[in-house]
Amino acid sequence: MDYNEVLQRARERIGPKCKVCPECNGLGCGNTMPGPGSKAPGNGANDNWRAWRRWSLNMDTIAPNTPVDASLALCREAGVQPSHILAMQGPFSEEMDTAMLRAVSAKWLVTKDGGEAGGFAAKVAAARKAGANVLVIGRPKQREGKSFSQVLDSLECRFGFRFAQSVKIVGIGPGSRDAMTQEARRAIEEADCLIGARRMLDAAARGGQKTYAAIAPQEIADFIHAHCEYRQSAVVMSGDTGFFSGTRKLLPLLSDCEVSVLPGLSSLSYLCARLQTSYEDVHVVSLHGRAHDITADVRAHARVFALVGGENDVNGLCRTLAENGLGTVTVSVGEQLSYEDETITTGMAEELQSKAFAPLSAVLIENDHPDAIVTHGLPDEAFLRGAGEGGVVPMTKSEVRAVALSKLRLTERAVCYDIGAGTGSVAIEMALQAKHGHVYAVERRDDAVELLKKNQAAFHVENLTVVSGTAPEACRDLPAPTHVFIGGSAGNLRDILSMLLAKNPHARIVATAVSLESIAELTACMKDFAFTEAEAVSVQIARGKKAGPYHLMTGQNPVYIFTMQSEEKP
Numbered sequence: 001m002d003y004n005e006v007l008q009r010a011r012e013r014i015g016p017k018c019k020v021c022p023e024c025n026g027l028g029c030g031n032t033m034p035g036p037g038s039k040a041p042g043n044g045a046n047d048n049w050r051a052w053r054r055w056s057l058n059m060d061t062i063a064p065n066t067p068v069d070a071s072l073a074l075c076r077e078a079g080v081q082p083s084h085i086l087a088m089q090g091p092f093s094e095e096m097d098t099a100m101l102r103a104v105s106a107k108w109l110v111t112k113d114g115g116e117a118g119g120f121a122a123k124v125a126a127a128r129k130a131g132a133n134v135l136v137i138g139r140p141k142q143r144e145g146k147s148f149s150q151v152l153d154s155l156e157c158r159f160g161f162r163f164a165q166s167v168k169i170v171g172i173g174p175g176s177r178d179a180m181t182q183e184a185r186r187a188i189e190e191a192d193c194l195i196g197a198r199r200m201l202d203a204a205a206r207g208g209q210k211t212y213a214a215i216a217p218q219e220i221a222d223f224i225h226a227h228c229e230y231r232q233s234a235v236v237m238s239g240d241t242g243f244f245s246g247t248r249k250l251l252p253l254l255s256d257c258e259v260s261v262l263p264g265l266s267s268l269s270y271l272c273a274r275l276q277t278s279y280e281d282v283h284v285v286s287l288h289g290r291a292h293d294i295t296a297d298v299r300a301h302a303r304v305f306a307l308v309g310g311e312n313d314v315n316g317l318c319r320t321l322a323e324n325g326l327g328t329v330t331v332s333v334g335e336q337l338s339y340e341d342e343t344i345t346t347g348m349a350e351e352l353q354s355k356a357f358a359p360l361s362a363v364l365i366e367n368d369h370p371d372a373i374v375t376h377g378l379p380d381e382a383f384l385r386g387a388g389e390g391g392v393v394p395m396t397k398s399e400v401r402a403v404a405l406s407k408l409r410l411t412e413r414a415v416c417y418d419i420g421a422g423t424g425s426v427a428i429e430m431a432l433q434a435k436h437g438h439v440y441a442v443e444r445r446d447d448a449v450e451l452l453k454k455n456q457a458a459f460h461v462e463n464l465t466v467v468s469g470t471a472p473e474a475c476r477d478l479p480a481p482t483h484v485f486i487g488g489s490a491g492n493l494r495d496i497l498s499m500l501l502a503k504n505p506h507a508r509i510v511a512t513a514v515s516l517e518s519i520a521e522l523t524a525c526m527k528d529f530a531f532t533e534a535e536a537v538s539v540q541i542a543r544g545k546k547a548g549p550y551h552l553m554t555g556q557n558p559v560y561i562f563t564m565q566s567e568e569k570p
Helices: 003-014 044-052 070-077 094-103 120-130 148-159 182-190 198-204 217-226 247-254 267-274 294-300 314-323 398-408 425-433 446-459 493-503 516-528
Strands: 108-112 133-137 166-171 193-196 210-213 232-237 258-262 283-286 303-308 330-335 343-348 361-366 415-419 438-443 464-468 483-486 508-513 533-539 542-547 550-555 559-565
Touching (some): 166 182, 193 198, 193 217, 198 210, 217 247, 247 258, 267 361, 294 303, 294 314, 303 314, 314 330, 398 483, 398 533, 398 559, 415 425, 425 464, 446 464, 483 493, 493 508, 516 559
Parallel strands (some): 108 133, 166 258, 193 210, 193 232, 415 438, 438 464
Antiparallel strands (some): 303 361, 330 343, 330 361, 533 559, 542 550
């Protein structure tokens, strides 16, 4: 509209009080118009008008009120006749472009590189068909900028800013999306990049999401640190983040990141829920990618949960249980938990050892008759002693054995030597107590070695190795011990002690002696090797023996028990 139209519209729409004066100074309307007018004395508009006069506003016309035809105007200014102008809105097909070029006998086609949206390929093809040359107006050269990570580095260097990456370690449960928590799903959806084992990524990643397959904690941490453009990453873990996952090793490697740990549904809780049983009394172990003697756990606990995988599969587990006298325990195997093809199989270990199962499975083992004995002290009658050409194999009697074992102070993961093992009575009780450790029974007599192996089989102890030979030579290649029992030294006591302390200066050593010569030698060794703890006790045992209607006490030889150890300095 022109200026007169503006004034007319103003008179119609502002109201009767506005006079549309050439200058809005409050004089024409008598200060009655709201806005520029005023209340009270009525001079506000005039005062404002005088103040506004100090400012000037220069207005000009940007474009005339005519239809927009800049392209046509440029053609006319360039001398192009209207009969030579085709003004149409594209994009067009290759056929139409070809027809237009042929209609005007065009020798040149001038076009910008408009890409697919602008029909550039169709234009070039049409020009080839029409025999026209093509002149392409290229895109302006773009300045090369910095990547996101380079910008962050520049800000950190210049201003000292520190941009911590956000990392969420997410437990995704057994595997299916239905078994994930809402918190886990949200973290996965919001992540710029998803990291984890390929199996986890296939289960959790959304379509088109950036992913990186890795298992080793160090590899995962290195990738996160090398890709700071991913401001929010998510590391997916199978099951629960605190249940045999890589979270424990990964966390220290991400100390410079903002880390959140989101728990998930564990295979233990899921399987027990499917079996409609609780799990507060379940003993938990993992056989997935690690060596573990599960027979000791099954023998000692009513219920044991195990993760199996790799070389330690379900069949091997059941076969081991059957071979060690535990073939009748109940085994429940969970396969593909939470998926549509989920399967749970229950039976005795000896029945399931020949069945096929998935490589990765969860197992609940139930033993109705666990070994409730928690202290040492097996009866002497429980051990085979033999009576071959070499006579009865020596054995440390139950009373002396009980005192010696108490002096040893064994731990569950102890590495033990029984030197001069004889029948293996001490070695077997060591193995039963150190159920997650290992015992090496060293014996030089061949008949005793065979008897020792029979006793091992009778007690089903897998964490015991029989070593045939004379100490210290037979011990040279064995792992360093934490606990040692010396029942016989064959005259090599000092050499044995030197060997033991060379392997572990802080090994705890208990030795027994009956003869005066052995007592004297042990006493001297306690002084010469400068043990910080050195103790000797004498045990006198008398056993009751029936004599007709009476019982008489029969005394046995006194036994001296020596305890030696050099404690670690703090």
